Amino acid sequence: KESISVARQSKASGKRLNKLFDRSIRIGTRIRNSTGIGRGGISLGSMAVKLAEENVDDIKSKHVLLIGTGEAATMVAKSLKKRGYAFNVTSRTLERSTGFSQTLGGKPIKFEDVLSGFNNYEVIFVATTAPYFLVSFDRMKNGMKNKKSGTMILDLSNPRTVDEKVATIPGIKLMNIDQIAEMIDKNMKNRRGKISAVENIISEEVPIIEATMKRLDAEPLVKDVFTNADSLRIKELQKALQMLGESDKKRIKIIEDLTKAVVESIVSIPMNNLRKASEQGNPELLEIASKLFNYRKNE
Incomplete structure (x- = not known):
C-alpha cells in the first residue's frame, strides 16, 4: 500500500497499475473483514505479545523486558514496536543490545542489571539460546518477595531458559514455547478452514478485475x-x-450549457457502448471505432 502510494507520487505507476492495486487492496480488505482470516497470531512474536495483552492489563503502563537479540527476539520486538509498547532489551553484551535497539526499538540495558532486577518488570519475554536456566527459581523467588504486582513470563527459548518451577511462585504466570506454538497451530488450522471462503471471494472478484483492465483499453x-x-x-x-x-x-452561459449537454448526450451513448465492448473483450469494435474517429494511439 505504501509502495503504490510512493509510486503514484513519483509518477512511476500508470493508470493500469493504480487501478489494479486499488482493486486488490479493496479485495484484501473485503476478505479480512468477511472471513476473519487475519484474526489470531501465527508468528511467534505476535502470538507472544497477544498473550501478554490478554493476561496483563494495560501493557502500555507496565514495565516490559525482552531478553535476547536473535530471531525470536526480533519477532517480539517488531510486534511490540508495531503496537507502540515501550520495552527494555538486553543481551550478553550492551553493544549487541544497542545495535538491536537502533533497528528494532527498545531501550538497551546491561545484562548484569537484569539478573538482579527481574522484580522491576511485569512482562518478561525470554528469547535466548543459553544452555541453562537464565531465569532461575531462586532469582525469581527473591525478586517477588517485595513485589506488589504480578509478573508474566513468556519463554520463547528452545531449549527453555526459564525454570518451570518459577510458575509455582505466587504472582507469576509462565508460558513456554510449546504452549505458544500449540496456540499458533490452532490459529493456523482456523485460517486453513477459511481458505474456501477466501477462494470464493477471489473467484467473484477476478472477472471484475479482468473487465476493469479490458475497459481501460x-x-x-x-x-x-x-x-x-x-x-x-x-x-x-x-x-x-x-x-x-x-x-x-x-x-x-445558457447557450454554452446547452451545447455541452447536446455534445455529451450524442457522444456518451456510443462511448459507453465502446467501454462495454472493451470489457467484454471485443477488440474488433475498438479498432473500427479508432478508424471511425481517426484515433491514433500514442506509442
Missing part, C-alpha cells in the same frame, strides 16, 4: 473523442456568439 480513445468533440463545440460556439453579437453573460 478503450479509455484513451474515449478521452480523445470527448476532447475533440469539446474542442469542436467551443470553436463553433465562439463563431455563433460572434455572429449573434451576444454579450449578455447569462445568455452566453
